Amino acid sequence: MPEQVLMQESAIMPFSAVAGNQTAKTAVLCLLVNPNLKSLLLNGATGTGKTTIVRSIQSLDPGMPVVNVPIGATEDRLFGSINLEKAVTTGKREAEKGLFGEADHGVICIDDIDLMDKLVALQALETAIKGEVVIEREGLSVKYDADVKLLATTTSLRDRINPHLKDRFDISVKMRRPEEAEYIVSLRNNLMLQDGNLEFFENYAAEDKAILEKVKEARKLLPEVRLLVKHLVTIARISNKYGVVGDRGTIACAQVAVTLAALNGRKKTTTDDIIYATELTLNHRRTVFEKKKEPEATKNETLAYPNRDIMRFVHDDRPSVKKSQEKEKEAAEEEDDDDEGITVEKAVSLSDVEPQALLEVNNLEFNEEYIETELVAKVAERFDTVDLMEAADYYGVEGQNKRQKYVESATGKYTSFRIPKGDCSDIAIDATIRAAAPHQFSRKHEEGKVKITKDDIREKVR
Numbered sequence: 001m002p003e004q005v006l007m008q009e010s011a012i013m014p015f016s017a018v019a020g021n022q023t024a025k026t027a028v029l030c031l032l033v034n035p036n037l038k039s040l041l042l043n044g045a046t047g048t049g050k051t052t053i054v055r056s057i058q059s060l061d062p063g064m065p066v067v068n069v070p071i072g073a074t075e076d077r078l079f080g081s082i083n084l085e086k087a088v089t090t091g092k093r094e095a096e097k098g099l100f101g102e103a104d105h106g107v108i109c110i111d112d113i114d115l116m117d118k119l120v121a122l123q124a125l126e127t128a129i130k131g132e133v134v135i136e137r138e139g140l141s142v143k144y145d146a147d148v149k150l151l152a153t154t155t156s157l158r159d160r161i162n163p164h165l166k167d168r169f170d171i172s173v174k175m176r177r178p179e180e181a182e183y184i185v186s187l188r189n190n191l192m193l194q195d196g197n198l199e200f201f202e203n204y205a206a207e208d209k210a211i212l213e214k215v216k217e218a219r220k221l222l223p224e225v226r227l228l229v230k231h232l233v234t235i236a237r238i239s240n241k242y243g244v245v246g247d248r249g250t251i252a253c254a255q256v257a258v259t260l261a262a263l264n265g266r267k268k269t270t271t272d273d274i275i276y277a278t279e280l281t282l283n284h285r286r287t288v289f290e291k292k293k294e295p296e297a298t299k300n301e302t303l304a305y306p307n308r309d310i311m312r313f314v315h316d317d318r319p320s321v322k323k324s325q326e327k328e329k330e331a332a333e334e335e336d337d338d339d340e341g342i343t344v345e346k347a348v349s350l351s352d353v354e355p356q357a358l359l360e361v362n363n364l365e366f367n368e369e370y371i372e373t374e375l376v377a378k379v380a381e382r383f384d385t386v387d388l389m390e391a392a393d394y395y396g397v398e399g400q401n402k403r404q405k406y407v408e409s410a411t412g413k414y415t416s417f418r419i420p421k422g423d424c425s426d427i428a429i430d431a432t433i434r435a436a437a438p439h440q441f442s443r444k445h446e447e448g449k450v451k452i453t454k455d456d457i458r459e460k461v462r
Contacts, residue, residue, distance in 0.1 A: 011196065015056040016207035017189045020182035024053050024173045026260075027280055029211070031149050032060070033218045034259040037170045037252070038128045039150040041113070041161075041284070044175025049186070050153040054109045057151070059204075060212050065106025067099050074430070075120050079133050082140055082434050095142040100124075100133050103148045113152040114161050124150060125168040163285075167245075170252040172284035218262040225258040231269050238278055243287035252281040420459035431458035 018025065024042055031040050042050040058066040069078065080098035100108060108128075113121050127133055128150040135142045152169070154161055166172065178186060192200040235253045244250065256277040257269045417428035436456035 011193065012058055013052055013056045013189065013193055014059045014201065014204035014208050015053075016211060017193075017200075017204045018049060018053055018056050019185040019189065020178050021049055021053065021173075021175055023279070024049075024175060026263075026276075027171045027173045028053065028057060028151075029215060029218075029263060030256050030259045030280070031151070031171065032057075032215050033262060034222060034255055036255050037149075037259065039125055039152070039169045039171070041166070041169040041172040042151070042153045042175055043172060043284075044153075044155070045177065046155060048175035048177055050175055051111055054111070054151045054153060057107055057109075059208050060215070065103050067103040067106065067108045069099055069108065069110045071111065071115070073099065075117075075123070076430070076434070078120065078124060079127065080135050080142075080144075081137065082437060093140050095135050095140055095144070097144060098133070100127055100146040100148060101144060104145060105147050107149045107151055110150065110152040112154065114154040118162070118165060122165060122168065125165070129168070163287075166284050167248055169284065170248075171256065171280045173280065174283070214263065217265070218259070221265065221267070222259065222262040224267050225261045225269070226267060227254055227258055227269050231257065231271075231274050234274055235278070239282060241288065242282060244282055244285045245287065249282050249285040253277045256280050417458040418461050420457060424457055424459045426460045428458040428460045432456050 015025070015028075027040055031037050042053065044050055055066075055068070058064070076098065078098050079100055080095055082093055082095065108124075110116065110121075110124065113124075116124075127146055128148055131145065131147045133144055133146045135144075189200070232254065235250050235257070239250045239253070253274075254277075257273040260273040260276060261267070261269045417431035432452060433450060435458055436450055436452045439451075439453075439456075
């Protein structure tokens with residue numbers, strides 16, 4: 001009889017045991033390696049493994065805080081609020097940290113972020129970017145550190161995330177539906193996980209450990225990785241071609257490119273890094289869409305990362321042709337010997353410089369024809385494949401893309417609160433108690449009871 005382990009709610013799928021969706025797993029590794037990458041969105045239909053990948057991160061580094069945001073979590077629960085116990089007993093206003101505080105130096109995971117109030121979702125992304133939480137309510141004005149990575153999921157059939165919110169995500173990955181072989185592996189692994197099979201966890205523990213070591217090595221190498229100047233110009237040209245607005249996308253693309261190089265043990269970016277990085281960072285930001293055509297490569301070939309060094313550390317049961325690590329490094333060293341490259345920070349400072357002037361300063365030539373034909377064609381092929389996957393998710397589904405609206409009735413979802421204008425019949429109990437708590441020490445009330453006045457009343461916003 002196989003050995004069993006007691007199943008607990010904390011039992012999670014090992015990261016290396018997640019079958020398929022290599023693009024999403026590579027994006028997760030990029031997020032863990034680069035401190036300048038703060039957020040990742042996994043977008044896909046139900047059953048594509050979005051939540052499984054997000055929760056499996058904890059298996060890589062059990063010591064890293066991973067906080068899952070429950071459905072319906074309020075703004076106060078996320079970012080913190082007044083400490084009710086101290087306010088009631090002492091009359092002092094002191095802040096109590098929220099989920100972002102618990103996730104400091106770790107990862108915070110938000111399932112179905114499209115169902116969250118858009119202002120709260122935007123605040124969550126801004127908090128991850130800035131690395132600190134600001135609480136200004138109930139007479140409080142407090143800041144505390146929250147160095148977190150934000151991982152979110154959304155269901156493509158709803159597509160409720162507006163472009164402004166999408167642009168805040170450094171990386172966005174379109175999840176594809178599992179193929180038959182992947183589905184069988186996924187089913188087997190989930191059954192073994194539910195059964196608590198000890199052998200299952202032991203088999204993948206070594207692979208998870210290898211991935212974590214690869215991440216640590218990449219973190220050390222990252223400061224030495226140089227973004228080739230011609231690759232910087234390439235990113236700018238592709239962003240312009242596809243109507244990417246602002247600098248967030250191009251900066252994120254550069255950051256992902258150098259991170260991919262670090263994960264593969266290289267100190268210079270390659271063309272493959274740029275092509276792959278554009279899919280992860282520019283696809284969800286583009287505003288120009290070309291006429292669709294069937295890509296020459298199959299879906300798996302198009303989405304498979306050419307540099308296989310990373311992927312041998314990520315479990316996949318599909319057969320694939322692997323290049324040797326030595327040949328990849330030799331090719332990288334021979335390519336663009338004259339281009340010493342620059343750091344991403346230096347690239348950002350030169351963002352306003354004309355591409356040709358930038359090349360002339362670095363004494364480099366630029367193959368204009370290559371950018372306009374071969375390279376852009378490769379990028380377009382990836383974008384086309386993602387569009388085909390989106391179309392497959394939407395096929396036969398109508399009437400589900402309804403935007404979130406605020407309603408005046410008492411039947412909608414409670415999203416926030418406000419001070420009522422006139423009489424109030426839909427009282428926000430939690431917000432009302434928080435407003436009244438600091439005054440309990442000075443008000444005459446019986447022990448164990450809270451005295452509430454009209455000025456304390458808060459109304460639900462639905």
